[in-house]
Amino acid sequence: MSTNNELIEAIRYNVIQGRRNKDDEGLEDELTGRPGVEELVREALDKGVPLQDILLRGLSEGMQVVGEKFERKEYFIPDMLAAAEAVGTVMDILEPHLVKEGRQPRGKFVLATVENDQHDIGKNIVGIMLKGAGFQVVDLGISVPSATIVEAVRREEANFVGLSALLDTTMRFMEKTVKGLEAAGLRDKVKVIIGGAPTSPEFAAKIGADAHCRDAFAAVATAEKMAAGSM
Ligand code: B12
Structure with missing residues (x-):
């Protein structure tokens, strides 16, 4: 035993x-x-x-x-x-x-690993924990160009964007995505949450994201606060 x-x-x-x-x-x-x-x-x-x-x-x-x-x-x-x-x-x-059935969704996430980055384990864990907490999740997969993410936010009428990057060399595509949302007039419609080992709260602030989360627990807690309007 x-x-x-x-x-x-x-x-x-x-x-x-x-x-x-x-x-x-x-x-x-x-x-x-x-x-x-x-x-x-x-x-x-x-x-x-x-x-x-x-x-x-x-x-x-x-x-x-x-x-x-x-x-x-x-x-x-x-x-x-x-x-x-x-x-x-x-x-x-x-x-x-x-995934708990029959709940009123708390908001919709578009989730992606950014361009040129193939790491998806952390993103997948975040995705299933968010679903477990009652969020809808549209997972775009790995190595997703920022234009595709922006388009998905528009199409899905998402309230949240979750971006993952595990490489020093791909973090910059998070900034490109934030800029793309601004250019498309969508930035004030979504909260942008970023994560992945090389990212930090300072980096999130620098690129104009709304939050950085160090793990999937923090991602759920942050999304819950944002959905409740207290963040
Ligand atoms: C597994 C792995 C791979 C696998 C990926 C398989 C897959 N399906 O994901 C493979 C073999 C493909 C791979 C390839 C490479 N890898 Co790699 N890889 C790793 C490794 C060992 C583990 C990553 C992982 O899954 N961690 C476990 C998960 C659960 O943790 P996590 O991703 O950090 O996620 C948590 C948080 O960060 C956060 N989070 C993550 N994403 C998000 C998103 C949101 C929205 C939020 C809120 C939170 C959040 O929550 C998660 C859960 O709690 C790391 C080492 C490490 N310490 O991270 C190296 C690592 C990331 N890889 C590295 C490198 C160098 C590479 C390669 C360039 C190697 C090469 N020479 O080819 C390639 C690049 C390929 C590419 N273009 O992406 C380096 C990166 C160095 C750097 N700082 O840039 C690392 C750090 C290894 C090292 N120490 O050198 N890799």
Whole structure:
């Protein structure tokens, strides 16, 4: 019998090992036959482990360690990809548990990873947590040009834009998107919330975004405050 903490720790560890399921070997250890991220997440859901713990302490923190290993040159790109795929496969399992049916939507988000940037795990976590909190989410995917984001805001009559960037070199497309919203006369119709490792509150202020959120919890709290008109 695993405790909740042991399960979260096992999820985190198996993300670091890039193991989707029991058939996968593991990047550093030989683990074939032992439960992988998929089996562990299902067990955690059965046991009622809070979704936020699975998402943030298990999956996100696991990816954080993967990033540190990449920085130390212990991991390479295929290793990062294996870990990302392990996280990606469980998103579909988690999503139905987060989305509460029959609620009055609190507002509509257009969500995107900016141009030239292919990182989407953080954005996807933010998206499913927002849905779980009762927001509608139109996810435009990765490497989305600012003009496409602006057009989607107009078409969807969105109240919020959520922009994600994980690279120093792609952050500037957030500013381009804010400018594009201004030029299209849409800037005062939407709140712009940004996130991703290289971004900061200072950067958000500098580019004229309304808020920066360091994680998916903060994104939900900020969106809730904005929807209630208190921010
Ligand atoms: C996985 C990964 C990849 C995968 C991405 C797979 C995928 N489907 O996403 C792959 C292998 C494709 C990849 C490629 C590259 N990567 Co990469 N990658 C990572 C890694 C290890 C993890 C990112 C991640 O998923 N984190 C976990 C999630 C949950 O955290 P998060 O994204 O930060 O999201 C949270 C918050 O930031 C916030 N948030 C995020 N987005 C948003 C949006 C909104 C609206 C809000 C409110 C909040 C919010 O909430 C999230 C949840 O709590 C990071 C290391 C790191 N420490 O971040 C490097 C990292 C980002 N990559 C890096 C690099 C250099 C690259 C490459 C250039 C490598 C190369 N030489 O080719 C390419 C670039 C490809 C491209 N054009 O985008 C560098 C970036 C350095 C920099 N500062 O610019 C990092 C930091 C690694 C490193 N330490 O060097 N990468």
